[in-house]
Amino acid sequence: MSTEEMRNAEGVAYREVTDSKGRVYRIGETDRDILGHNRKIMVYLPWIAMMAISVSEYAFGSAEDTLSKAHGWTQSNTFWILSVWVFFQAGIAFPAGWLREKGYLPARSQMFTGAGLCLVSFIAISHLDNVWLAIIGFGVVGGLGSGLVYATCINMVGKWFPERRGAKTGFVNGGFAYGALPFIFVFNYLVDTSNLKGVLDLIGVYVLIVVAVCAWFFKDPPKNWWPADVDPLKPATKSAKSLAKNPPAVKQYTPMEAIKTGRLPLMWLAVVMTGGVSIFGISFQVAFAKDIGFGPLVAASSMGIMSVINGVGRAVIGWLSDIWGRKLSLVFVIVVLGLAQFGIIWAGNIRNEILFLFFAFLSGFGGGAFYPMFAALTPDYFGENYNATNYGLVYSGKLISGLFGGGLGAMVIDAWGYNGAYTLAGGISMVAALIALTLTQPGRPPKGESPAPDPRPVSSEAV
Structure with missing residues (x-):
């Protein structure tokens, strides 16, 4: 060396x-x-951009009734539009990461492209009555646009904060949920078929401007970069505590190497399962609340609570993961997500609005907090240099979860009712928690075992 x-x-x-x-x-x-300038700007700018695009997913359920009436769609039509959106939002993560790391489409260009596609998607769902055109316009184009912004923002913060990525990633990821809160109430109380088009057009312009302004300042650090004031071999104070619980990856794994470890496929499977449960809750919680006779305030509030706690929970669990460790935090939130599904059934069956809102709180927390854990766990296990592609592979599990969480979730409800669907969702979460328990960092021996001796000589620059 x-x-x-x-x-x-x-x-x-x-x-x-x-x-x-x-x-x-x-x-x-x-x-x-x-x-x-200070790298903190690479936390705040991605956070703002994530809040801007959150309206596409987290406010969609609140707009579903109005969209159906305005365009003559069925409930199944609107849920499949969201499912297609989720499919492409997750699917673009891996190719976007590959293009970014190869230098073909830098972070700033990805953000500008995503902003433009998001504008097109809102214009499409506003003005197109044909459901297939709406699926293409909002589901495909909007999913690609939001996915570009999402993947770029998450990987940006991880690259700039390699020594404390849990809290920072959780904070940025949280914006993707609670950023939609104002729009949830707008769609429930202020929007009807007479003003829907104007509101959607304005939202598209809002997303375009916010994301494009943030994008202007985006820049990746050099590969292998580490903060000058933090010794990676002898970290101190706060960084030392976090790195002790979440040690850096032993090497920079390429995507193929990460797959061969067996950990990445397990993480992908866990994302499929937990993501499906989370999307199921986003898609059907308002409809379930209305179906059991709760008023519009409770229905909107339940989704508002889910949105806020979904986002705040991401930041909180990211911070806790720097203290508890990423794996323990991940298992914890997945178990909470599963228990919340059974709680929602119980609260709905006994028609208790307070309990319903409480379990909506838990569902929102669990249904969002696992995303930053996977986002932070990926570079913890496989390194930062290929994180855009490695996390793109892990996050692509949402491709499948979007299908069974939204569209297939509607089919399960038709066949088994809400009780059967929520019971299935809770069971899927518990299986995902068991999978998460099996995860270990590649290249490090389990606790209690001594590492194999390193035969290489250690230079004055190596420790």
Whole structure:
């Protein structure tokens, strides 16, 4: 390994150090050297952009009745539109990551592209009565646009905060849920068939402007970059506590290497299952509340609570994961998600509005908090350099979950009723929790076992 001092394009000195397992860290450049300002902006800008695109998913259920009346669609039509949106929103993550890491479509370009596609999607669902055109316009085009923004934002914060990614990733991820809160109440109380088109057009313009402005400042750090004030080999204080619970990946795994470890396929399967349960709740909670006789305030409030807690829970569990450890936090939120499904059935059967709102609270927490855990766990296990593609593979599990959470969820409700559907959702969550329990970091021995001796000599720059 070369130990000489190098300089980047701006003339700033840096060096690369290697630990005993061969993991390389690029140190010496501060965030201000690269960005011209503090890296915290790479938390706040992705957070704002995530709040802007959240209306596409989390407010859709509240707009469903009005959309159906305005365009003459059935309930099944609108749920399949959302399912297609989820499919493409998740499906673009891997190719977007590959294009970004190859330099073909940088982060800023992905954000600009996503912003434009989101505008087109809202215009489409506003003005197109044909359900197939709406599926293409909102489901396909809008899903791709939102997916580009989502994947870019999540990977951006992970790259800039490799030593404390749990709290930062959770905070940014949370914006994707509670950012929709104002629109949930707008669609429930202020929008009808007479003003729907104008409102949707304005929302499209709003998303375009917010995301494009944020995109202007996006920039990735160099590969292997590590904060200059944090020694990756001897971290101190807050960083040390987080890294002790969530040690850095032992190497930079390519996507194929990550798949071969067996951990990435397990994470993908867990995303399929938990994502399906989460999307099921988003799609049907308002409809279930209305079906059992709760008024529009309770129905809207239940989704509003789910949206807020879904987002806040992502930030809270991200922070806790830096203390508890990522795996324990992941198992915890998946179990909470499962228990909440059984609680919603119980509260609905006894017609108790307070309990219904309480379990909507728990469902919102569990149904969102697992996303930042997977987003942080992926670079913890496989490194940062290929995180855009590796997390794209993990997140692509939402491709499948979008289908059975939305469209197939509607079919299960038709066949088994809400009780049967919610019972199935709770059971799926518990199986996912068992899968999460099996996850271990590749290349590190289980606790209690000693690592194999490293035969390589350790240089003055390696520890």
